[in-house]
Amino acid sequence: MVRIVDSITVPAPVEQVYQFMDASIRMIELTPGMQKSGDLGGGGAKGKESKVEYTYEVTGMPIRGVVEITETEQNRKVTYSLSGPTPGTFTWKFTPEDNGTKVELEAEYGSQMPMPDSMLAFFTKAYNENNIKVMLERLRDQFKT
Incomplete structure (x- = not known):
């Protein structure tokens, strides 16, 4: 697994940021190049x-x-899991700040293709470090007035 961590301050209370992120569709909306292709439901x-x-x-x-x-912890954390050829886990953590909410995104990427860890790390970091920044900026932009 390859791990990338970044953070940003969002100009909104922690409760609003958590509520916004507590839906699987948000991962798709915030990720560059990702499109929704169907609902699987799942009940609950x-x-x-x-x-x-x-x-x-x-x-x-x-x-x-x-x-x-x-996984969720109300007003503290939402974890998304991606399955498929590029499995991953994205944990969004929310911490109150005077001017809004600090959002930390910890992304862990894997691959179902056999390749050495060093090669996976190189390609994954090169491709995804900027995507993580864009995802955080898109989240922040949801709360700009």
Whole structure:
């Protein structure tokens, strides 16, 4: 697994940021190149938002998978898991600050393709470090007035 961590301050109270992020569709909306391709439902309180199919463009190749929320702590954390050829875990942590909410995103990426860890790390970091920054900026932009 390859781990990337970054953070940003969002100009909104922790409760609003958590509520916004507590839906699987948010992972798709915030991720560059990711598109929703279907609902899998999954029941529970979130209904359709609990499990969502996606298509993700990586250097022009479509990759299909599923994103779902696998862990939440109200107003503190939401964890999304991605399954498919590029599995991953994205943990969003929320901390109150005077001017809003500090949001830390910890992303862990894997691969179902056999390759040495050093090669996976090089390609994953090169491709995704900027995407993590864009995801955080898109989240912040949701709360700009």
